[in-house]
Amino acid sequence: ALVDYTIGQVRNDCNSCFIQVYLNGFVCIDDQQALKEIAKELCPKSDLESLNLSSFSSTMTFLLETLNSGDKGRQSVIFVLDEFDLFTQHHNQHLLYNLFDLSQSKSTPIALIGLTCRQDVMELMEKRVKSRFSHRQFFLFGPPTFDEYAAIAKDILCPEEVSSVAWKTHVEDVFTSSDYKVKTYLERIYNFNRSIGILKNCLTWVPLQMESNSPKINTDALEEKLIEVFKDSKAALIQSMSRLECCILIAMARLSTKHANQPFNLEMVLHEYKEVRRVNVTVH
Numbered sequence: 001a002l003v004d005y006t007i008g009q010v011r012n013d014c015n016s017c018f019i020q021v022y023l024n025g026f027v028c029i030d031d032q033q034a035l036k037e038i039a040k041e042l043c044p045k046s047d048l049e050s051l052n053l054s055s056f057s058s059t060m061t062f063l064l065e066t067l068n069s070g071d072k073g074r075q076s077v078i079f080v081l082d083e084f085d086l087f088t089q090h091h092n093q094h095l096l097y098n099l100f101d102l103s104q105s106k107s108t109p110i111a112l113i114g115l116t117c118r119q120d121v122m123e124l125m126e127k128r129v130k131s132r133f134s135h136r137q138f139f140l141f142g143p144p145t146f147d148e149y150a151a152i153a154k155d156i157l158c159p160e161e162v163s164s165v166a167w168k169t170h171v172e173d174v175f176t177s178s179d180y181k182v183k184t185y186l187e188r189i190y191n192f193n194r195s196i197g198i199l200k201n202c203l204t205w206v207p208l209q210m211e212s213n214s215p216k217i218n219t220d221a222l223e224e225k226l227i228e229v230f231k232d233s234k235a236a237l238i239q240s241m242s243r244l245e246c247c248i249l250i251a252m253a254r255l256s257t258k259h260a261n262q263p264f265n266l267e268m269v270l271h272e273y274k275e276v277r278r279v280n281v282t283v284h
Helices: 002-013 031-042 045-049 056-068 091-103 146-157 165-176 181-192 196-203 219-230 233-239 243-258 266-283
Strands: 018-024 076-082 110-115
Touching (some): 002 076, 018 031, 031 091, 091 110, 146 165, 146 196, 181 196, 196 219
Parallel strands (some): 018 076
């Protein structure tokens, strides 16, 4: 929200003299997909249809030529990479390297903004990528008090664009009543994690569960969503694993402890699995 607000203010001050390209790490699962999304934003649809963008190299070459071909009067480009840490997982981080490299070029007016919840994101970048990063970092913290947290929740449920008087009245009653269930649920979310992203994930589910003839918050649906959010995803994943997969996971955990979190390969895991199995057979 802060980035959108800031870019909106800059757009108003500069009379929309730049192009914004938004990329999400959950959508752009690899560099090829990300490059296609960038091409859609920067180039007319007619030009894209006449180009062969099936390979990574051809797409990257085309985009580099597009960004480098403008003069001083060319529009600037602002890249917003949401879930920035997921882009560091792409093979060799080619996309990040080229974007950071372009941002240092005076002939290419671009800016790159990365958004992430991980504080160790600097450690995820390769050396060649990190060397081209400006090292400008801004840390944002969640609301310190529950009252501020509840005010944000109220804005999520009832933004200014909502025209329904009945819904606005209902939301107002929810946040003014001291014994209402929704307040208890909000306190549970607040005590669990003060992330605004988790709050949005819980509350955006509320309007989808409302009945058309009764615009009221369905507390049962909200409670089900809270149970889903609070559930340990790793524990749920382990419950779905087979016995052999659990044994391999245990072998990997033992190796991680033995080698102080140093990397290991599949052959080492297999050897550790056999060792665990031999010891257990001996014991029994």
